[in-house]
Amino acid sequence: MIDPTEFWLLAPEIFLAVAAMLLLVAGSIGRGVRNRPAAAVALLSLVATALLVLWAYGKGGSSEAFLAGMFVLDSYALFLKLLLLIATGLTVTISGRFLEEGGYRPGEYYSLILFAATGMLFMVSGYSLLSIWISLELMALSSYILAGYFKRERKSNEAALKYFILGALSSGVLLYGISLLYGATGTVHVGELAARLGDLVSTGEQPILIAVGWLLLAIGLYFKVAAAPFHVWTPDVYVGAPTPVTAFLASASKIASFAILIRILFEALPALKADWQLITALVACISMIWGNLAALTQDNVKRMLAYSSIGHAGYILIGVLCASEEGLWAVLFYLLAYAFITLGAFGTVIILEQREYAGETYSDYAGLARRSPFLAASMLVFMVALTGIPPTGGFFGKFYLFAAAVEAGWIWVALVGVLTSAISLFFYFGIVVQMYLKPSEDTTPRPMPAVGLASTIAICAIVTVLLGLVPGPLVELAKASLIPLP
Amino acid sequence: MTGVPATWYLLLSAALFCIGAAGALTRRNGITIFLSIELMLNSVNLSIVAYARIASASGSLLASLDGKVLVLFVLAVAAAEAAVGLALFIAVYRNRREIDINRLNLMRW
Numbered sequence: 001m002i003d004p005t006e007f008w009l010l011a012p013e014i015f016l017a018v019a020a021m022l023l024l025v026a027g028s029i030g031r032g033v034r035n036r037p038a039a040a041v042a043l044l045s046l047v048a049t050a051l052l053v054l055w056a057y058g059k060g061g062s063s064e065a066f067l068a069g070m071f072v073l074d075s076y077a078l079f080l081k082l083l084l085l086i087a088t089g090l091t092v093t094i095s096g097r098f099l100e101e102g103g104y105r106p107g108e109y110y111s112l113i114l115f116a117a118t119g120m121l122f123m124v125s126g127y128s129l130l131s132i133w134i135s136l137e138l139m140a141l142s143s144y145i146l147a148g149y150f151k152r153e154r155k156s157n158e159a160a161l162k163y164f165i166l167g168a169l170s171s172g173v174l175l176y177g178i179s180l181l182y183g184a185t186g187t188v189h190v191g192e193l194a195a196r197l198g199d200l201v202s203t204g205e206q207p208i209l210i211a212v213g214w215l216l217l218a219i220g221l222y223f224k225v226a227a228a229p230f231h232v233w234t235p236d237v238y239v240g241a242p243t244p245v246t247a248f249l250a251s252a253s254k255i256a257s258f259a260i261l262i263r264i265l266f267e268a269l270p271a272l273k274a275d276w277q278l279i280t281a282l283v284a285c286i287s288m289i290w291g292n293l294a295a296l297t298q299d300n301v302k303r304m305l306a307y308s309s310i311g312h313a314g315y316i317l318i319g320v321l322c323a324s325e326e327g328l329w330a331v332l333f334y335l336l337a338y339a340f341i342t343l344g345a346f347g348t349v350i351i352l353e354q355r356e357y358a359g360e361t362y363s364d365y366a367g368l369a370r371r372s373p374f375l376a377a378s379m380l381v382f383m384v385a386l387t388g389i390p391p392t393g394g395f396f397g398k399f400y401l402f403a404a405a406v407e408a409g410w411i412w413v414a415l416v417g418v419l420t421s422a423i424s425l426f427f428y429f430g431i432v433v434q435m436y437l438k439p440s441e442d443t444t445p446r447p448m449p450a451v452g453l454a455s456t457i458a459i460c461a462i463v464t465v466l467l468g469l470v471p472g473p474l475v476e477l478a479k480a481s482l483i484p485l486p
Numbered sequence: 487m488t489g490v491p492a493t494w495y496l497l498l499s500a501a502l503f504c505i506g507a508a509g510a511l512t513r514r515n516g517i518t519i520f521l522s523i524e525l526m527l528n529s530v531n532l533s534i535v536a537y538a539r540i541a542s543a544s545g546s547l548l549a550s551l552d553g554k555v556l557v558l559f560v561l562a563v564a565a566a567e568a569a570v571g572l573a574l575f576i577a578v579y580r581n582r583r584e585i586d587i588n589r590l591n592l593m594r595w
Contacts, residue, residue, distance in 0.1 A: 130556050137563045141570050148574055157578045158590045164574050165519055165587075168567055169510050172526035175560065176503055179530050183496075183537035186549035188556060 006066040008059060009073050012052035012081070013121045019045035020114035027107015035099050035106040039452075042092045042110040046117070050085045053078065053121075063484075065127040069189045072127040079332060079481035080124040080259045087252040087339045088117040090460070093452045094347045095244040102150055102242075109149060113248065116142035120256035129178045129188040129268070132260050133171075136224070140167050143253060147241040159240025166223075166233040174220025180213030190268045198271040214269055218276060221264065224257035227313040228287040235294075238306035243353060246302065247346035250309050251339040258335060262320055262328070263483065270486030273323055280321035281413050287314030288420040295427045300360050301349055304427055305342070308386060311420060312338060318417055319401045322408035323486050325479075330400035332478035337385070337393030337467050344460025345382040348375055351449045351457075365431055367440025374454070375446070376435045378461040383428040385464045388421050393467025400475075492543070495536035502529035516578070516585035520571050527564045531557050 007014075023041055026033050033041075056073060060066070063074040091113060099106045119138030126132035144167060148160025182188050184206045185196040200206055223230040238246045265276050291311030298304040316338075319331035352368075352375070353359045369376040385394030398421060405414035448454060467474060502525055509522030538553030575585055582589075 130552075130559060134559055134563060137567070141566055144570055144574065148577060151577045152581070154581050157574070157581055160574050161516065161578055161585075161587075161590060164571050165510070165516070165523070168520075168523045168571065169507075169526070171567075172503075172506070172523055172530065175527065175530045176533070178556075179534045179537065182534060182553055182556070183540070186537075186541050186546055186552070188552055 002068055003066075006060075009056045009066060010071065010125075011056050012049045013118055013125075015052055016045060016049045016114055016118045016121065019049075020111045020118060023107055023114065024111035027105055027111060032105050033107045035096050038106040038110045039092055039096055042114060043089055045114060046085050046089045046092070049117075049121075050082060053081045053085070065189075065191065069191070070128050070131045071122075071125045073125055074483065075481045076259075076263075076483045077125045079477065080255065080335075081121050083336055083339060084117065084120045084124070084252050084255055087255065087343065088113060088120075088248070090340075090343045090347075090456050091244055091248040091252065093456045094247060094343070094350055096452055097350065097450060098242050098244055104149060104151075109146070112142045112146050112149075116146065116248070117252065120252060123256045124259040124263075126260065126263070127190050127267075129181070129190070129193070129264075132264070133175065133178060136174075136257075136260065137171060139253065139256060140171065140224075143167075143245075143249060146245045146248070147237055149245065150242055155240040156242060157240075159237045163233055163237045163241075170220050170223035170230070173216050173223075177213050177216030177218070177220060180209050181217065184209040184213060190263070193268045194270055197269065201271040210272070211275075214272055214276070215279070217264065218279065221257065221261040222283055225254060225261055225313050225316075226310055227283050227317060228290040228310055229283075231287070231291070231310045231313075234310055235303055235306040238309070239300060239302045243302065243346055243350045246306075247343050247350075250305070250342045250346065254309070254313070255335050255339060258316060258320075258331065262331065265320065266323070266328075266483055266486050273486045277321045277323060280317050281410060284314045284317035284321060284413060285416045287311060287317065288416055289314075292420040292423045292427075296423065298427070299362050301362060301365070301431065302346075302360050305345060305349070308424065308427075309342065311424065312386075314420075315398060315401055315417055318405050318410070318413055321413070322404045322410060324404060324408045325482060325485065326400070326404035326407055328482050328485070329475065329478035330397070330404045332481055333400055333471070333474055334397035336474060336478075337397045337464065340460045340463045340467075341382050341385045341392075341394060344378060344457050344464065345386070347453060347457045347460065348379045348382070351375060351453060362430055362434050363438075365434040366438040367442075368435040371440065371442070371444065372446040375449075375457075378457050379435060380432055381461045381464055383432055385468070387425050387428045391465065391468035393464045393471070395468055396471040397467075492536045492540045495539075496533055499529045499533035499536065502526075502532065514586055514588050516575055516587055519587065520568075520575070524564065524568065527560060527567075531560055534560070 057078045061073050065072045116139045119135045122135030144164045147163045148156050150156035185193050187193050226234045288311050291307050295304050295307035319327040385392035388394045388398040402414040506522045506526035510519050513519050534553045534557050538550040542550035
């Protein structure tokens, strides 16, 4: 029944999994591998995987599911896979300093990053609730360990444990939703599920089973994208986890979670479109309001960025709930812009951080413009982009999302988005004020950061500005990467 | 089909799921919370198996197979999750000699 040649389409994922295993073994033998070689191997594997993704797509990319309907390799998956690989690669380049200073083994760290990336690649290709759930767990289990990677730091322990408990709870809820939908329709295949749900909804059969099932499934997914009111894990995990891991969770992990949220809502639950649009609108508004208001009260920059990421989950959900072409490509555009912005912002936080979580408060940024003009300028770019002010990618991302919402008739949601963006100006510019206007006691120039970190931040800043100057090409790319609308 | 009706299993599984969720949300000891979560996962397994039986009773073999395969994967993932979870508990215990969730409050505003 299964054509064995179809396995070639999974070549990228298989290659990445093998690379991760080899790195794990190499990192465990004797004294293990050192940071630089391990990072180089990880980066090379990611590049090779990206080439394999392109090759596999050229070989058999279509919207037809393969391997007994388990996976699909459409243009949507292609776009997100490449984006995920880029985000993972940038995470690798900002990780080095932490591992060297903390004295933790780098081989295992990079192999866990690669395992998580493997899970993400499978997620965006998943076309059965079974394959989607298992790849989600691969990503989640790797992330739990990564969040606790500083095993001698109490904060990192605490973050990992909280993440694990709440993550396992949410995956139980998600799974119960899957089981109820399976009970109602007798299938876990996304395409068949949609067809049978359509029949059941039109005849009005099994209303309770379907309603509870999709609601539990959706709650599990909202949890993964860190949308309020299912966000309780986010602030603590983002603060306690090693900062490169936080950057990874806020960028790659979020992208992959949004990818499956959209895939499931659009392709598996089109029959319930009106229901999930309403719930998503509520979740989006609560996320935007709560995320931005709570961020106002923070004095720790990492914690502020955590609440801001909850708010941004809300903005992205606006595009999801439109269920229109404009909304979908706006989401893809925003995911890409947001990945570069967050990775850059967290990269800057990493440079300023010192051992044991010092250097994370607003006041630690005082006078930065004098001490390191490069860092201050790039942080300025990221804060401007997060607020959504031109000429940055953040502006066009938000603009397209709100425009799609207005066009689809969700004007009140767009209004909440605009108002909360205005609120967000205060806390993002709190950092800018510290950097440029407040004098600092220490006026010695900072040494230039390591090449890897500095170039990553520079790349992120350049991409953020470029997206604000010429958004056209990316818009075209996103428009070519859509999935069927519900 | 004779014996216990499949709906009873579904009710049992729903009850177990609720007990698990309540335990996970109200208990303070990390291990107890973890056990409650395992209970939730296993209640899901029970419900999937019950649905698979309903499907095979109505003559849809393929649909019943889907569920049985799903259960096997859930079992495997739950085992992996247990390994990661217990390792994290050990890491926490080493640093602070307790796993009371309420005392994990280094980060709170």
